[in-house]
Amino acid sequence: MASLRVLVGCKRVIDYAVKIRVRPDALGVVTDGVKHSMNPFDENAIEEAVRMKQKKIVKEIVVASCGGTQSQETIRTALAMGADRGIHVEIPKGTDESLQPLAVAKIFAKLVEKENPDIVILGKQAIDDDSNQTTQLLAGILEWPQGTMASVVEHSEGKLKITREVDGGLEDISVGLPAVISADLRLNEPRYATLPNIMKAKKKKIEKMSPEDLGVDVTPRLKVLKVVDPPVREAGDKVPDVSTLMDKLKEKGHI
Amino acid sequence: GGVITDVSLLLPQAPSSVNVAMFGCDTFEKVIRTFRLARQSMGEIVSACEFMDRTCMKAVNEQLSLSSPFPDPHPFYFIVETSGSNQEHDMDKLEAYVGRVFEEGAADDGVLATSKDQAARLMALRENIAPALKQLGYNYKYDVSLPLGQMYSLVEKVATRVRGSEDECLSLGYGHLGDNNLHLNLVTPHYSTEVLGMIEPFIYEEVAKLRGSISAEHGLGLKKANYLKYSKDSEVIEMMRTLKEVFDPNHIMNPYKLLPWK
Numbered sequence: 001m002a003s004l005r006v007l008v009g010c011k012r013v014i015d016y017a018v019k020i021r022v023r024p025d026a027l028g029v030v031t032d033g034v035k036h037s038m039n040p041f042d043e044n045a046i047e048e049a050v051r052m053k054q055k056k057i058v059k060e061i062v063v064a065s066c067g068g069t070q071s072q073e074t075i076r077t078a079l080a081m082g083a084d085r086g087i088h089v090e091i092p093k094g095t096d097e098s099l100q101p102l103a104v105a106k107i108f109a110k111l112v113e114k115e116n117p118d119i120v121i122l123g124k125q126a127i128d129d130d131s132n133q134t135t136q137l138l139a140g141i142l143e144w145p146q147g148t149m150a151s152v153v154e155h156s157e158g159k160l161k162i163t164r165e166v167d168g169g170l171e172d173i174s175v176g177l178p179a180v181i182s183a184d185l186r187l188n189e190p191r192y193a194t195l196p197n198i199m200k201a202k203k204k205k206i207e208k209m210s211p212e213d214l215g216v217d218v219t220p221r222l223k224v225l226k227v228v229d230p231p232v233r234e235a236g237d238k239v240p241d242v243s244t245l246m247d248k249l250k251e252k253g254h255i
Numbered sequence: 256g257g258v259i260t261d262v263s264l265l266l267p268q269a270p271s272s273v274n275v276a277m278f279g280c281d282t283f284e285k286v287i288r289t290f291r292l293a294r295q296s297m298g299e300i301v302s303a304c305e306f307m308d309r310t311c312m313k314a315v316n317e318q319l320s321l322s323s324p325f326p327d328p329h330p331f332y333f334i335v336e337t338s339g340s341n342q343e344h345d346m347d348k349l350e351a352y353v354g355r356v357f358e359e360g361a362a363d364d365g366v367l368a369t370s371k372d373q374a375a376r377l378m379a380l381r382e383n384i385a386p387a388l389k390q391l392g393y394n395y396k397y398d399v400s401l402p403l404g405q406m407y408s409l410v411e412k413v414a415t416r417v418r419g420s421e422d423e424c425l426s427l428g429y430g431h432l433g434d435n436n437l438h439l440n441l442v443t444p445h446y447s448t449e450v451l452g453m454i455e456p457f458i459y460e461e462v463a464k465l466r467g468s469i470s471a472e473h474g475l476g477l478k479k480a481n482y483l484k485y486s487k488d489s490e491v492i493e494m495m496r497t498l499k500e501v502f503d504p505n506h507i508m509n510p511y512k513l514l515p516w517k
Contacts, residue, residue, distance in 0.1 A: 017371035033271055035342070037370035077369045192324040192373060195276065195353045195365030 004155075004177070005060045006049045007117035008083065009108060010042035012067050012074040013128045026226050028097060029128075038074045041123025043081075043190035044183035048153060049121055050082035051188065057155045058119075060084050064111055066104050068096040072206060079201035080193035086206035087111060091218065101129075103211070103218040105137035110214035112142060117178065119160070124149050124182040135182035145175040151186040258508065270302075270338035272345045275374040276353065278362035279329030283407040286331045288361040290432045293335050296352035300345055302338035305381045306331060307429035308410070314387040314427075315380050324366040324377065331407075333362070333432070334381055336374075384429050384438075391425070393446040397439040397458055401467040406430070406437050409461055413441060417453050424450065436472055459485040481515045 014020065015035040023030055038046075052058040063083040065071040068091060075086035089107055091099050112120060125132035132148075139146035147153070147162035151170070154161040164171045165184045193201075211218045239245045249255045280286045286306050293301055309330050315321045339345040349367070356362050368374035388394050401409060407428055414426035425442040439458065443450055459469050463485040470479050470486070483492055496514055 015371045017375070035271070035371060040370075040372075043370075080369075189322070192366035192377075193369055195278075195362075195367055196357060198350070198367055199354060199357060 004052070004058045004118040005116065006052065006058050006062070007108070007111060007115055007120045008042075008045050008049045008061060008063045008078065009104075009120070009122040009134070010046065010063055010065045010074050010078050011039045011123070011126050012036050012065065012071045013039045013126055016040055016127055022227055022229055026228060027224055028227055031097070036070065038077050039123050039126045039128075041125060041127075041183050041185065042074075042078075043123075044185060044187045045121040045123050045181075046078045046081050046083060047188045047190040048181075048183055049119075050191070052153075052155065053082065062087060062115055062117065064089065064108070066099060066107055066211075067091055068093050075206055076198075076201050077193055079204045079206075080198040081191060082197070083204075085204055087115075088206050088208045089214070090208055090210055095218065098220040098224075099218055100220050100222055101131045101133035102137055102221060103216065104134050105141055106216045107211060107214055107218070108134070108138050109141040110216060112138075114214075119178065120144075120180045122180070122182050124184055132182075135180050139180040142178075142180070144178055144180050146180045146182075147173060147175050148182040149184045150181050151184045153181060153187065270340060272337075272339045272342040273302075273371075273374060274337045274345060274349055275368045275377045276335050276349065277324060277366050277377050277380075278333045278335075278356065279325050279364040280331040280333055280361075281329060281363050283331055285361055285363070286333045286407075286432070287403055288359070289333050289356055290335075292355055292359070292361055293352060296355060297337060297345075297348040300337040300339040300348060301335060301433070303334070303336035304431065304433040305334045305429070306432050307334075307381055307384060308332075308407075308427050310425055310427035311384045311387075311429045312380065314391060315383050318387040318390040319383055321376070321380055321383060323380070325364055329363060332380075334377060336378065381429065388427075388440055388442055391442045392444045393442065395441040395443075395451065395454060397437075398472060399437050399439060399458070399462045399467055399469055400435045401437055401462065401465050403432070403435055405465050405467075406432070406435065409437065409458070409465075410439055412461060413439065413454055413458065416457055417441065417450060420447070420450050420453060422447050422450055431472075434472070435467075456482065456485070462486075475513050480511065480513055483513075483515055 013036060014031060015037040018035055021030045046063065049058060049061045053061055061083040062085055063075055063078040064087040065075050066089040072088055075088055079086055122135045135146060135148050147160060147164065149165045150162045151165045152163035158177055160175050160179055162173050162175060164173060165186060239248060278289050280289060290304055293304060309328050312323055312328060312332060316323055337345050337349060368377050410426050410428040417424040422443045428437050428439050430437040441454060459482045462469050468486050469482050475483060
């Protein structure tokens with residue numbers, strides 16, 4: 001019964017629990033020697049693909065990552081979670097930090113041409129740039145339907161019923177295949193990489209290629225001018241009674 | 256006894272590479288094998304070796320809604336944490352260790368945390384055992400040290416010992432393998448002097464037979480002062496008392512603690 005093929009994207013980012021420090025040159029954050037892991041939303045994306053495979057809806061999961069050499073570790077984690085094979089689109093050191101959503105979307109569009117998946121699942125956004133753009137750009141390039149911010153994905157008769165987490169609440173949509181989905185945190189609880197699977201993953205294939213091989217120009221279109229810490233929170237004011245509070249609020253133009 | 260008049264802390268550099276792996280083992284003997292392999296393969300980066308049994312895992316799952324990383328329960332769980340300065344080197348060592356564990360059949364299942372969040376969640380399963388047990392009823396708590404091979408046998412002996420009691424008793428254990436330290440707990444719905452009589456001084460006698468310590472890390476304090484004889488000879492206790500008299504002739508320093516009450 002399993003007939004669908006899934007392409008999942010993952011990104012190696014600074015670990016969510018690390019305290020970020022702005023670089024002295026104010027053009028980015030310190031990444032040297034800092035713990036990196038798979039982008040949390042990408043864990044949800046891979047988990048969903050693996051669950052679909054366990055339910056026999058999907059027969060093959062290909063995981064792809066665009067980044068420097070160390071992105072291979074992230075791909076290995078995805079393989080250990082249950083993906084079948086990996087693709088590493090290697091971005092040379094120095095330019096990997098300036099890789100932007102439009103370039104990634106173009107790369108994935110080429111991978112789709114190559115791999116012919118029925119579903120592409122990406123994390124809804126990366127926790128380093130918080131762009132939340134790649135899925136939408138990819139859907140646009142491919143002219144495929146998209147189900148973004150998905151917290152529920154159900155497959156039935158060649159269509160996907162998706163529940164989206166939107167500002168106003170939840171939205172249910174139905175998309176035909178092939179389609180692009182972006183995973184929200186509430187989609188599932190990602191599994192741990194089991195040690196037997198980590199060992200098996202070492203034998204799974206990771207194909208390496210460059211953006212040039214795919215005919216994609218990854219020159220950034222946006223330039224980061226400055227990165228600064230958010231302003232330090234100032235101490236509040238204690239007031240003795242409600243009328244003073246009202247006066248202060250009016251004084252500061254809040255009411 | 257002594258009086259602390261000043262404290263300064265020597266703080267080492269926080270390790271930049273911390274990894275946590277958890278194994279499921281079907282026998283305690285396998286726990287020991289997995290632990291020994293950790294010492295052999297990567298002893299220099301091991302920063303914690305903990306074990307817990309199935310009852311402990313069930314307690315944290317059900318009382319605190321912390322989920323197990325394994326789909327099926329195992330009789331025992333072994334957690335190893337490594338701390339080092341180079342993630343690549345540490346990961347290489349960890350992968351070599353894990354390969355050996357599975358080749359030799361020392362563990363039945365295992366997971367590796369791939370992010371700080373996962374590492375914290377695995378450690379939380381061990382760190383929250385005590386709060387979880389509190390929800391189950393009255394806890395009789397013992398902190399003992401025993402020879403490695405015997406560490407779980409005491410839990411089983413206690414389980415057998417309380418079989419005749421009217422109350423439903425849960426005997427369980429968890430602890431620091433690296434220090435031979437067992438936290439033995441018996442849980443009953445309510446406190447019962449009958450149950451207490453069945454396990455004390457039984458537990459201390461059993462520990463003494465195995466030449467362990469009746470208080471491995473929590474000290475003797477008030478509650479265990481009278482049991483010091485199970486770990487130390489009477490001549491040694493008298494010598495301790497004599498020394499204390501030198502510094503504390505008026506018996507005002509930590510009275511009733513540590514030494515048996517006369």
